[in-house]
Amino acid sequence: MNPILECYGLTKSYNKMYNALDNLNLTLDRGQIIGLLGPNGSGKTTFIKLINDVLVPTQGEIRINGMAPGVDTKKIVSYLPERTYLDESMKVKEIITYFSDFYENFSTERAYRMLEDLQIDINSRLKVLSKGTKEKVQLILVMSRDADLYVLDEPIGGVDPAARDYILSTILNNYNEDAAILISTHLIQDIENILDRVLFIKQGQLVLNATVDEIRTEQGKSVDALFREVFRC
Amino acid sequence: MPWDLDNNRPIYIQLMERIRLDIVSGVYRPGDRLPSVRELALQAAVNPNTMQKALSELERSGIVYSKRTSGRMITEDEAMLRQLKTELAQEHIRSFLEKMDKLGFSKEEILALTQEQLKEVE
Amino acid sequence: MLGKLIKYDLKSLNRFLPVMHFFILLSAIFIRFFITGRIKPQMSGGQTDFLLMLSFVLYFMMITALSTGTYLISGIRFYRNLFSDEGYLTKTLPVTNGAHLLSKTIAGSIWAIINILILYLCSYIVIWTPYIKEVATENKDDILTEFGFVGEYANLSLPGMLAVLILFSCLGAVSSIIMIYASVALGQLFSNHRVLGAVVSYFVISTVISVLMLAAMMLFGHEMRFIVTADTVVNDFNLIAYFIEVVNISMVFEIICTVILYIMTYCIMNKKINLI
Numbered sequence: 144m145n146p147i148l149e150c151y152g153l154t155k156s157y158n159k160m161y162n163a164l165d166n167l168n169l170t171l172d173r174g175q176i177i178g179l180l181g182p183n184g185s186g187k188t189t190f191i192k193l194i195n196d197v198l199v200p201t202q203g204e205i206r207i208n209g210m211a212p213g214v215d216t217k218k219i220v221s222y223l224p225e226r227t228y229l230d231e232s233m234k235v236k237e238i239i240t241y242f243s244d245f246y247e248n249f250s251t252e253r254a255y256r257m258l259e260d261l262q263i264d265i266n267s268r269l270k271v272l273s274k275g276t277k278e279k280v281q282l283i284l285v286m287s288r289d290a291d292l293y294v295l296d297e298p299i300g301g302v303d304p305a306a307r308d309y310i311l312s313t314i315l316n317n318y319n320e321d322a323a324i325l326i327s328t329h330l331i332q333d334i335e336n337i338l339d340r341v342l343f344i345k346q347g348q349l350v351l352n353a354t355v356d357e358i359r360t361e362q363g364k365s366v367d368a369l370f371r372e373v374f375r376c
Numbered sequence: 377m378p379w380d381l382d383n384n385r386p387i388y389i390q391l392m393e394r395i396r397l398d399i400v401s402g403v404y405r406p407g408d409r410l411p412s413v414r415e416l417a418l419q420a421a422v423n424p425n426t427m428q429k430a431l432s433e434l435e436r437s438g439i440v441y442s443k444r445t446s447g448r449m450i451t452e453d454e455a456m457l458r459q460l461k462t463e464l465a466q467e468h469i470r471s472f473l474e475k476m477d478k479l480g481f482s483k484e485e486i487l488a489l490t491q492e493q494l495k496e497v498e
Numbered sequence: 499m500l501g502k503l504i505k506y507d508l509k510s511l512n513r514f515l516p517v518m519h520f521f522i523l524l525s526a527i528f529i530r531f532f533i534t535g536r537i538k539p540q541m542s543g544g545q546t547d548f549l550l551m552l553s554f555v556l557y558f559m560m561i562t563a564l565s566t567g568t569y570l571i572s573g574i575r576f577y578r579n580l581f582s583d584e585g586y587l588t589k590t591l592p593v594t595n596g597a598h599l600l601s602k603t604i605a606g607s608i609w610a611i612i613n614i615l616i617l618y619l620c621s622y623i624v625i626w627t628p629y630i631k632e633v634a635t636e637n638k639d640d641i642l643t644e645f646g647f648v649g650e651y652a653n654l655s656l657p658g659m660l661a662v663l664i665l666f667s668c669l670g671a672v673s674s675i676i677m678i679y680a681s682v683a684l685g686q687l688f689s690n691h692r693v694l695g696a697v698v699s700y701f702v703i704s705t706v707i708s709v710l711m712l713a714a715m716m717l718f719g720h721e722m723r724f725i726v727t728a729d730t731v732v733n734d735f736n737l738i739a740y741f742i743e744v745v746n747i748s749m750v751f752e753i754i755c756t757v758i759l760y761i762m763t764y765c766i767m768n769k770k771i772n773l774i
Contacts, residue, residue: 308378
């Protein structure tokens with residue numbers, strides 16, 4: 144099977160002064176859980192937005208399953224942005240219908256099961272839910288799709304530790320050989336054990352691309368410790 | 377409950393150690409079927425590929441083996457299990473002796489202290 | 499997919515607009531029963547004038563507010579759903595930008611047209627009281643002559659003309675919707691002041707279109723004649739003839755402008771959009 148994600152010279156600049164993403168070359172294979180790590184403003188979210196076609200690259204190209212971002216890639220990419228993107232006036236169950244209306248690979252059954260696990264009332268409107276609960280709903284929506292590429296921008300940042308465990312096990316549960324999961328986060332320690340591979344991004348450039356056990360074998364330290372070393376202020 | 381793993385050593389090695397311990401201590405009995413990679417990965421809260429690697433390594437050492445249809449089984453080779461148990465015990469004793477040595481005890485003193493402690497436990 | 503998009507766009511608009519329109523209908527009925535309906539021939543001139551003034555001012559304010567509200571709500575839906583945080587979901591649906599624009603245009607147009615039709619219905623309710631109807635029927639010939647249904651225009655029917663007027667208004671409504679969308683899309687090009695950019699764009703577009711429209715009228719000589727006529731040569735002026743000419747020119751003009759704006763909006767959505 145072809146790689147799920149390829150980038151060639153991918154560059155994005157918001158103004159002429161500097162590049163938020165600078166000549167990124169990268170290939171990611173299926174069957175992996177990949178951590179996208181870097182300090183604030185290093186270009187993680189920019190990269191993720193480019194994958195999802197909410198930003199237009201300044202230069203270079205991006206291929207998902209061999210295709211440029213568009214309708215066909217949106218069918219197979221499941222994206223969790225770092226913000227709340229739901230229409231707050233809708234009810235939880237209406238949003239479930241919305242997703243199943245537009246995404247062929249959405250499993251309503253799985254979504255309802257997870258909502259039940261996390262005790263979220265499907266009849267409540269989004270605007271009455273707490274910020275953390277909204278994030279859970281979004282993650283459930285995203286993980287209820289049978290996608291080829293899951294792109295999760297800070298999936299565990301705003302939720303309590305118990306929910307965090309549930310989310311991580313949801314991610315693991317959803318893992319399959321044909322799909323890849325790209326997770327950006329600051330909470331490295333919490334997710335280190337579920338990652339295959341980590342990418343370090345610094346000032347828009349890729350500075351490390353290695354598996355977790357490679358790092359531990361070669362450096363004798365955890366990814367978290369290495370991160371603190373590479374990005375020491 | 378996720379397995380307790382430390383930060384610095386490769387994860388797959390720690391997973392191997394944990395499964396070995398579970399086998400020796402009787403959590404899994406000889407001839408039992410081991411849970412699937414996915415189940416174990418979920419239990420441990422680790423990446424399935426890492427768990428896969430740990431199991432492959434265990435398989436290479438012979439302590440588990442693959443059956444075509446029913447997954448991975450624990451070996452029924454009693455001698456091998458006994459040897460594994462002994463090896464683990466030796467490891468613990470070695471690290472115990474190292475620590476006692478650091479504390480400044482001689483071999484005779486260690487033996488005496490240990491015997492005393494054993495009596496108290498009884 | 500387009501059908502589903504339209505379904506959700508309408509659903510969103512349906513949260514506000516039906517209530518607003520129901521209210522305006524209710525108000526029209528209210529005005530009819532308590533103000534215009536009470537105007538009787540035997541009433542003194544002063545009283546009648548006052549009531550008429552009051553009802554028309556009130557009514558005019560309400561329909562202006564309602565139309566503005568309808569366009570504004572469609573515009574806000576367009577902005578919120580595509581370019582705000584919600585855009586992160588909308589833009590990642592497996593749907594083309596063209597389908598998004600078309601869906602929003604259809605949903606917005608449906609409500610803009612409903613708005614126009616309801617406004618005409620309200621006008622009918624408010625104005626067409628039994629008394630006025632009676633007076634109108636009595637003086638039908640005079641009124642027709644006054645409007646210019648004479649000579650070559652004598653065969654045109656008043657209902658037919660009204661139908662043209664309503665159709666023309668509906669076209670105007672659709673073109674207003676597209677103009678608002680174009681402004682919102684243009685506003686996105688002002689990276690740091692996107693909403694302000696949209697408002698400024700709206701005024702710039704409407705000014706440019708008005709100026710061009712005026713120029714077109716001048717070109718065909720109609721605007722001049724209107725000015726001259728209004729001042730002096732009343733007898734020479736035929737309202738219906740003027741109406742037909744104006745409608746013809748502006749319809750063509752409006753269609754051209756609308757198509758250009760629609761294509762421009764599509765191009766911006768397709769090429770230039772960076773969500774912040």
